[in-house]
Amino acid sequence: MSTQGLPPVAPDVTADIVEALTPRLRKRLDAAIGKLLACPIEHDGDTVRITVGEDAELTLYIPTGAVTTTADLRCSCLLAPACVHRAAAAAAAPVAEPQAPDETDTPNTSDAPDTTEPAEPAATTAESPTPAEPTPAERAAADALWTAGAAIVDAGVDGAGAVLQAGLLRAAHTARLAGLHRAAAAAVTVATGLRAARDRDPAYRLADLVAAMRELLDVAHALRTPAAAYPQSLELLRGTSRRAYAAAGSLRLYGLFTEPVLTARGFAGAVTTTVDPAGTLRTIGDVAPGGADRAIGAATRAIRLGDTSIDPVALTRAGLVVSGATVSANGRLGAGQAVRAARASGAAWTDEPLRALWETPLSAQIDRIVGHRDLPPDDRPAGADLLFLDVTVLGTTTGARDRLLAECAGQSVHLLVAHADPAFAYRDNLRLLADRPGLRLRVVGRLEPGADRAIRALAVGVAPGEGPTLRLAEDRLGRIDLGLERLHRADLPAADPTPSVTGAAEEPPPAPLYLMHRHVERAISGGRPVLALAGSTAGDSARLRRVGLATGALLVERLTHVAAGRERDVFGRLRAGDNDLLSAAWLAAAVYAQTVEGALTRAVWSTEG
Structure with missing residues (x-):
């Protein structure tokens, strides 16, 4: 089972x-x-x-x-x-969501029970103005979250068993009652990520768990710190209990692509991204507890939007005319009783308004993505992490069959598998595309921050202009969802025995920022024992200093020093370490690595010079 x-x-x-x-x-x-x-x-x-x-x-x-x-x-x-x-x-068991099902995930929410827990009086009302400082209940909840998170940093994934996870869930429950919904959500994400890691769930990614832990400790630390010393507002630190929907009037939407969803928190389904004539991205989908089978089934299961039903894969190549629309702050479409919708024609990626997404300068796209990374996940607008590129296939990366190498605007770009679950078609499709060097593609991908210019490819389509490109059937409208649909050799042009690919830049040498990530991830993976046994950090520190990351070098040294700095009792046994010091050192290194990574991402994707 x-x-x-x-x-x-x-x-x-x-x-x-x-x-x-x-x-x-x-x-x-x-x-x-x-x-x-x-x-x-x-x-x-x-x-x-x-x-x-x-x-x-x-x-x-x-x-x-x-x-x-x-x-x-x-x-x-x-x-x-x-x-x-x-x-x-x-x-x-999976952690139950304490709020009513999302309106876009389950359209029949009018019949669903409301399981949202009431907030304590700390929640603000029109009669009680928002206090400038956290309330005593909020500070106590933040202290509990910090303590629970610090215990997990000390233990690492290997030592964070069910007892520590239960302590984190207790802190999350307390935080939610105090109105700290953002921190509570981060705590639940950490607990679920720990379970996925210990169960060897294929959906687990260490980088996701690190990001959730950074969010948890960062918010908890901010709530325990004087407001004047922290850049984020108290309202943003508190977060909201549920996604609010606002009236959006009438909308004309064009389907862009659909991706399967399978998360480490046990949710699965399919989400379609659409575009309006102004270029604003909005999403509609069906996501609920389940596994890969549910994600695949949801792609062809009809979703009701007002009085119209359409399945996500069909919406990829179709359009909608919606009146009385409701939309959340992050671009998710609501499905209330007042919504009216009718199916309409779609548009090719080479036609307006979709074409404008690929015509946006690459630097502007990168600025958009990096600029939204510091927002809580639920506050990021739809498509905030998407890149729209025209590329030419070069082949596979040396020693990695699932890492397709392409050229974009004179630079090398790596196309990665978006999800490793074998139930999805991502891996097979990328391998097939890699067999056609010189193939020109229009791509939608999710940016993978770092120094090697990589995206997780979600959908590909016919590229405009001259040269070999996909030969898709007319009913596919020139595009294919890589996770849900399978490419066939008949969809590709004939192989050219001597392809001519020009303008490809050499791959840059690996940036040493991965040294920072290695220590940050090692802490979460193995905890204090692994950090303490990691040996000297002199080599890593020297490399970081040579490229001007002196602060990063100091943070790595401090993290290792704090982890190893445990005293012994009179019998020679190691005393328990100071979890507060260790978590503060880890948080500083994690936030620094994320900040520098954002700057580095801008630099490596720059088309100047």
């Missing part, structure tokens, strides 16, 4: 059940989770049953689709309710 067979469990329920365990049972919890995942599971309406032994059965009641109280999770063993079986099920 995989964790996808378990229903979601509210974070406070998981924390309550784990905290009720005796110290002896807490030590056995991680092993119990492994055994539980091998047990048979049975779904029967609003009830889920798991046979965990000859005389023990777990019963999970989910009338709202999730376990929301400790009474909803019962066990028939003699040690219940303080048994390891209940704790293992709660700790292994």
